[in-house]
Amino acid sequence: MLRVILLFGLISLFGxxxxxxARSIYGPFFNHLGVDxxxxxxxxxxxxxxxxxxxxxxxxxxxxMRSYWALTIAGYFLIIAIPLLGFAKSWMLASILLLIExxxxxxxxxxxxxILSFVTKKVGRGLGFGIHEALDQFGAVLGPLxxxxxxxxxxxxxxxxxxxxxxxxxxxxxxxxxxxxxxERVEVQSEHDPTLFRNYLVFVLLSGLGFVNFPLLAYHYxxxxxxSTIPILYAFxxxxxxxxxxxxxxxxxxxxLKSLVLIPALTILSIFSFFNPxxxxxxxxxxxxxxxxxxxxxxxxxxxxxxxxxxxxxNAFYGLSLFLSSSIVGFLYPNLMAIVFYVVIVxxxxxxxxxxxxxxKL
Numbered sequence: 226m227l228r229v230i231l232l233f234g235l236i237s238l239f240g241x242x243x244x245x246x247a248r249s250i251y252g253p254f255f256n257h258l259g260v261d262x263x264x265x266x267x268x269x270x271x272x273x274x275x276x277x278x279x280x281x282x283x284x285x286x287x288x289x290m291r292s293y294w295a296l297t298i299a300g301y302f303l304i305i306a307i308p309l310l311g312f313a314k315s316w317m318l319a320s321i322l323l324l325i326e327x328x329x330x331x332x333x334x335x336x337x338x339x340i341l342s343f344v345t346k347k348v349g350r351g352l353g354f355g356i357h358e359a360l361d362q363f364g365a366v367l368g369p370l371x372x373x374x375x376x377x378x379x380x381x382x383x384x385x386x387x388x389x390x391x392x393x394x395x396x397x398x399x400x401x402x403x404x405x406x407x408x409e410r411v412e413v414q415s416e417h418d419p420t421l422f423r424n425y426l427v428f429v430l431l432s433g434l435g436f437v438n439f440p441l442l443a444y445h446y447x448x449x450x451x452x453s454t455i456p457i458l459y460a461f462x463x464x465x466x467x468x469x470x471x472x473x474x475x476x477x478x479x480x481x482l483k484s485l486v487l488i489p490a491l492t493i494l495s496i497f498s499f500f501n502p503x504x505x506x507x508x509x510x511x512x513x514x515x516x517x518x519x520x521x522x523x524x525x526x527x528x529x530x531x532x533x534x535x536x537x538x539x540n541a542f543y544g545l546s547l548f549l550s551s552s553i554v555g556f557l558y559p560n561l562m563a564i565v566f567y568v569v570i571v572x573x574x575x576x577x578x579x580x581x582x583x584x585x586k587l
Contacts, residue, residue, distance in 0.1 A: 226344040229344045229401070230344055230357055231356070233337070233357055233401065234359070234360025236397050237357060237360060237361035237364065238360050238367075239390045239393050240304060241363075244304060244330075245369065245459070245463065246365075246367075246371055247310065247368075247387070248440055249369035249372055249373075249455060249460070250369075250383065250443070250452065251269070252265075252442070252444035252445075252446070253443065253444075253447040253452035254380055255319065257452075258315065258319060262555055262558055263556060265440075265441075266551050266552055266555020267551075267552055268320050268324075269551045269555075270552045271324065272324050272326075273327065273551065274547070275324060276327035276334075277542075277543050277544015277545065278541045279331030280536065280541055281538055283300075283331060283334075283335050284335035284533040284534040284535070284538070284540075285533070285537060287336040287533035287537075288531060293336040293339055293408055293533070294336070294408075296333055297333045297336045297398070298395075298398055299329075299332055300329045300332035301398055302329065303326060306323070306325040306326040307391075308385055308388045309322055310323075310380075311381045311383075312385075335533045335536035338520055338523075339532050339533045341353065341357060341524075342412070342523070342524035343411040344408065345524070346524075349475070350521040351474035351477035351517065352474045353474070354516070355472070355473065356471055358466070358471075358517045359467045359471050361516070362466040362467035362512075365459075365460075365463035366467065368460075369457065369460040369463070370456060370457065372456045373453050373454070373456035373457050373460075376452060409529065417528035418527075424578075425523075425582060426539065426542045427578060428578045428579055429542045430546045431578055432546070432572070432575040433542075433545075433547050433550060434546045434571040435489070435493070435496070435550060435567070435572040435575065437550060437551075437554050438547065439459055441551060441555065441558070443459070446458065458505060461502075461505055462506070462512070465505070465509025465510055466509040466512045469509065470516065470517045473487075473514055473517055473518060474518070477517070477518045481525070484583075485518070485579035485583055488514045488519075489579060491507050491514060492575075493568060496565055496568045496569075499564065519539075523536055523539050554567075
């Protein structure tokens with residue numbers, strides 16, 4: 226099963242190389258196309274809302290039809306929208322392609338995470354998701370760095386160059402599908418705690434409300450930092466994510482829900498990235514928590530038969546919170562102190578709720 230986790234990590238590496246590389250320059254790219262910061266914040270938030278809310282439907286279909294691979298492959302295929310951005314000449318067309326890529330993310334994520342939840346049980350779900358996240362973020366490092374270099378030749382060349390890793394991703398995905406045609410047979414029994422899951426969704430909403438996506442930070446940086454430097458900053462945050470993910474995954478396997486209190490604390494610290502890019506170290510650590518611990522919890526406390534829909538619901542709540550966060554922060558910008566005040570308030574509430582969940586369960 227470790228081999229399957231590593232192969233999935235390699236697939237995610239190529240995927241993140243493409244769309245995280247692109248996301249690292251969305252801010253300056255859309256600024257270059259002349260979009261208003263509030264409109265840009267709404268576009269980014271809408272993309273996340275579509276991505277996460279669609280996961281309810283894809284999770285439901287995945288559970289009912291056991292179509293884990295079909296949805297995973299279809300979702301990954303829509304990453305083709307990123308290389309097609311090389312042909313976009315207006316912010317409206319670019320926005321449509323951005324949304325298509327996010328829809329693909331929504332289609333594949335519940336099914337992919339369900340497959341991963343099956344194969345990570347033996348190695349420890351925190352560690353398994355942590356290994357996957359580390360490889361995933363290695364791509365998120367290489368992508369922005371590559372885009373930073375390719376920007377010398379312009380946005381068009383940078384986007385079109387991602388056709389190559391896109392083809393490699395699809396080839397690996399088909400190979401893994403042939404090697405593991407029935408992933409649901411790997412796990413038979415698991416704990417199911419619907420009350421805890423409902424309480425967990427409240428925490429997901431609160432914690433996401435204060436999390437600021439990097440494209441908004443990049444938009445801010447583009448006012449005083451060279452566009453070719455911004456992807457390097459994003460790569461730095463992703464290196465932190467990759468290094469921290471297996472560590473926090475192992476910690477989660479040991480202390481379970483008590484680790485949740487770290488998420489609001491790191492999110493509050495990450496907001497200071499608006500003032501100093503070095504604070505992106507906290508942004509990277511918060512990302513590692515979101516992608517490792519928050520996914521592992523769903524696998525640990527939801528049974529096999531309802532796991533894909535659970536991932537869909539979890540992601541819908543998370544996406545709603547990111548949509549609201551992006552829209553609110555875009556509206557408050559450039560009043561940075563108002564943004565800090567808003568983030569601190571919602572994350573303190575999230576921290577209190579995390580403490581409650583951990584204390585009751587453990």
